[in-house]
Amino acid sequence: MTITAAGQPGPRFVPPALVGVAALLVVLLIMELLIQLNFISRFIVPPPSEIVASFGRVIVEEHVFSRFLLTLSECLTAGVMLTVFGIAGGVLMHRFKLLQQACETWVAAMAAAPLVLAYPLFMVIFGRNAWTIIMMGFFAALPPVILKTIEGMANTRKVLVNVGRSFNLTSTQQFWKIMFPAALPTIFVGVRLGLIFALINIVGVEFLINYGGLGQLINDLAERYDLAGTYAAICFVILVSVLFFMTLEKAERWLRPID
Amino acid sequence: MATTDRLTRSVAAEPLVSPVTLLRIAIILAVLAIWEFLAHSGWLYRDVVPSLFAIGKALYDLLSHGDYYFNLGVTAAEIGTALLIGGLSGLAVGILLGANRFLSKAFEAYLYYLGPTPKIIFFPVMIMWFGVGPGSKIALGTLSCFFPVALSVAAGMRQIDKVLIRVGKSFRASTWQMIVKIYMPAMRHPIINGVRLGLGVALIGTLLAETKLSNKGIGFLIINAYSTFDMPRMYAMLIVLFVLAIGANALVGRLGGLENIKRT
Numbered sequence: 001m002t003i004t005a006a007g008q009p010g011p012r013f014v015p016p017a018l019v020g021v022a023a024l025l026v027v028l029l030i031m032e033l034l035i036q037l038n039f040i041s042r043f044i045v046p047p048p049s050e051i052v053a054s055f056g057r058v059i060v061e062e063h064v065f066s067r068f069l070l071t072l073s074e075c076l077t078a079g080v081m082l083t084v085f086g087i088a089g090g091v092l093m094h095r096f097k098l099l100q101q102a103c104e105t106w107v108a109a110m111a112a113a114p115l116v117l118a119y120p121l122f123m124v125i126f127g128r129n130a131w132t133i134i135m136m137g138f139f140a141a142l143p144p145v146i147l148k149t150i151e152g153m154a155n156t157r158k159v160l161v162n163v164g165r166s167f168n169l170t171s172t173q174q175f176w177k178i179m180f181p182a183a184l185p186t187i188f189v190g191v192r193l194g195l196i197f198a199l200i201n202i203v204g205v206e207f208l209i210n211y212g213g214l215g216q217l218i219n220d221l222a223e224r225y226d227l228a229g230t231y232a233a234i235c236f237v238i239l240v241s242v243l244f245f246m247t248l249e250k251a252e253r254w255l256r257p258i259d
Numbered sequence: 260m261a262t263t264d265r266l267t268r269s270v271a272a273e274p275l276v277s278p279v280t281l282l283r284i285a286i287i288l289a290v291l292a293i294w295e296f297l298a299h300s301g302w303l304y305r306d307v308v309p310s311l312f313a314i315g316k317a318l319y320d321l322l323s324h325g326d327y328y329f330n331l332g333v334t335a336a337e338i339g340t341a342l343l344i345g346g347l348s349g350l351a352v353g354i355l356l357g358a359n360r361f362l363s364k365a366f367e368a369y370l371y372y373l374g375p376t377p378k379i380i381f382f383p384v385m386i387m388w389f390g391v392g393p394g395s396k397i398a399l400g401t402l403s404c405f406f407p408v409a410l411s412v413a414a415g416m417r418q419i420d421k422v423l424i425r426v427g428k429s430f431r432a433s434t435w436q437m438i439v440k441i442y443m444p445a446m447r448h449p450i451i452n453g454v455r456l457g458l459g460v461a462l463i464g465t466l467l468a469e470t471k472l473s474n475k476g477i478g479f480l481i482i483n484a485y486s487t488f489d490m491p492r493m494y495a496m497l498i499v500l501f502v503l504a505i506g507a508n509a510l511v512g513r514l515g516g517l518e519n520i521k522r523t
Contacts, residue, residue, distance in 0.1 A: 016364030023365070044387050102282040112508040113501040114463045117478070120470070120485035121493060124307055196375050203377040208471055215380065222383030234380055241376040 046228040051235070054228040058236070062217055062229070068240060071202060071213030074130055075244075078137035078198040082145050083191055089142075090149020090187070091175075100150065111143035116201050119208060133212055136205045137198035144197065148190025152183030185255050192248045199244055203237060214240065306490040317491035318498065327480070334465065334476040337393050341400025341461045346454055348401075349408025353453070354442060356409070357416020367413060374406035378460070379467050386472065396468040396476070403464035407456035415449025416442060455511045462504055 028048045034040045035047045042050075058064060093100040093107075119136050126132040156179050164178040206215025214237050221229040276284075291311060297303060298310040309317075321327050356363045356370075381402060385395040419442065427441040443450070469478025477500060484493035 016361050017368075019361075020365035020369065024369075098278055098282055101279045102286065109505045112459060112505050114459070114466065114504050116463060117466050117470070117481065117500060118497055120482055121490075121497065124485065124488075124490065124493075200375060200377040204379040204467065207377075207379055207382075208467060215377075218380050218383065222386075227387070230383055234384065237380055238373065238376050242372045245372060245375060 043227070046231060050228040051231045054226075054232045055236075058217075058221070058229050058232045062221070062233070064214075064217065064233075064236060067213040067217050069213075070130075071206065071215070071240075074134050074202050074206075074212065075137065075195070075199050078134045078141065078202065079191075079195050081134070081138045082141050082194045082198065085138075086142050086145025086190065086194060087149050087187060090146045090190075091153065093146065094150050094153040104147070104150065107143050107146050111147065115140045116204060119205050123209060128209055128211055130212060132209065133202050133205045137202040140201040141194035141197035144193040145187075145190040148193070149183065149187050152186030152190075153179055155186065156182040185252075188252055188255050192252050195248060196245060199241060203241075306488065309491045309494065313491040314494045314498075317489075317495040321492065321495045321499065330476055330480050333393070334469065334478065337396045337465045337469075337476065338400055338458075338461050340397045341465055342404055342454070342458055344397070345401040345404030345461060346408050346457055349405045349453065349457065350412055350450065352405075353409040353412025354416060354438060357413040358442075363413065367410075370406055370409055370413075374410055378403045378464050379471075382468050382471055385468070391472055393476075396465045396473065399468045400461040400465035404457035404461035407460060408450075408453040411449045411453030411456065412446060415446040415453075418449070419445045451511065451514070455508060458511055459504070459508060462507075466500075 031040070031045070032048050035042050035045060089107075093103060116136060118139075119132065122132045122136050126135055160178050160182055161174070164174045169177060202212075203215040206212035207219050208215075210216055210219045214233070218230060218233045218237065221233050294308060295311055297308045352370075356367050378399060382395065382399055385398040385402075389395040389398045423441050423445055424437075427437050432440060466476070466478040466481075469476040470482040471478075473479045477496065481493060481496050481500075484490075484496060
């Protein structure tokens with residue numbers, strides 16, 4: 001028996017990732033057996049083989065690609081809006097300290113408030129259309145962008161600011177040449193968090209109001225009692241979300257190569 | 260004498276209300292004034308922006324009726340149960356992953372990437388598994404809460420001072436004693452932080468599920484107000500809900516002493 005770095009016994013030559021995948025496959029296999037042997041009702045949990053088989057049907061018949069594009073466009077619209085307004089808000093609050101002192105706790109409180117629950121209100125204001133979904137994603141994702149922008153600007157290294165001063169830069173030049181580039185990696189952390197919140201809220205609201213892209217697909221299939229299709233659609237949304245997070249993570253690493 | 264004079268002058272120079280408070284009051288008053296103006300302007304559909312008086316009256320009506328507290332109790336019970344089940348299972352999984360690097364490498368990536376996916380999409384599955392009653396709402400809250408607690412505890416486990424672990428081992432502490440005497444006290448902050456995050460997402464998960472399909476709870480009341488277009492009541496409920504959510508979040512943080520942690 002070998003001892004791993006954490007002092008726990010572990011197999012020597014089995015890569016952990018392989019064990020993870022193998023465990024997942026074993027669980028699926030056990031589920032398949034339990035359902036096929038009627039220990040679990042197939043009217044509650046469809047067999048994994050049926051879910052896998054329904055992937056193709058869901059993708060072709062339910063126009064998954066166009067739905068994906070719709071959700072993506074909503075997410076990107078919300079993303080552009082929260083990048084513009086979030087960064088502008090953060091810069092404004094950093095520039096006017098009094099405003100920051102007065103409002104930063106409010107923004108933090110807004111981050112803790114379950115804003116997505118106001119979706120019926122947004123439906124009344126914007127109607128049952130894509131703008132409700134986009135605005136919901138935008139408002140729910142705005143606080144982290146504002147807070148991280150303030151943090152990034154405040155944590156700009158003193159030596160960089162002094163270099164700018166020694167070159168007699170104007171306040172605009174100081175902002176564009178020194179402060180903003182130095183704060184950009186931290187700002188991107190906020191934008192990344194914001195985009196994740198936006199995606200979660202957009203898919204969630206699509207599901208709840210039965211309108212739009214991927215969220216609506218799950219609701220539609222569930223209401224038709226297409227169980228295998230519902231599970232397949234959920235797997236697809238999870239896959240899209242995971243790929244979305246991975247892409248954002250890669251972009252963040254590209255911006256912060258030192259970390 | 261001169262010192263006393265300076266002291267008196269400096270105390271007298273202190274403004275009665277700080278500029279920050281003044282600005283806050285000014286912002287609040289400006290927002291309320293704009294709101295009231297919009298309510299009476301006729302630019303928006305009637306009742307989309309109700310007058311402050313109507314919202315205040317709805318707030319009073321809401322808080323003075325026992326029916327609201329019954330529904331609040333239902334939602335609180337669902338969230339509490341979800342937090343308990345999701346928190347305890349998250350704690351157990353987090354300890355397991357944090358203590359064993361092999362298991363962490365094998366399974367933590369799944370938790371890490373599944374954590375931020377929108378949990379509400381699992382609601383149709385939860386209805387099939389647990390029915391249309393409170394069970395499906397609790398299940399969704401549990402699922403939402405599990406991930407942040409597990410990830411926070413696993414990360415916390417890895418940050419425990421190795422000296423503390425060696426002390427426990429040198430005293431030949433059993434696994435249970437190690438968990439209760441070493442790991443748990445050393446991980447107080449990550450656990451509380453995880454519970455705070457878990458509470459937030461459990462609250463959202465449970466309430467969203469209630470708005471989708473239920474006949475009791477705060478989520479049901481909100482969607483009911485939407486269906487009957489009782490906008491003042493909806494605003495009143497959202498105000499109370501946000502205050503309660505922010506208050507609960509702050510309370511959990513304060514209980515765990517999170518405000519004492521220096522920002523790095």
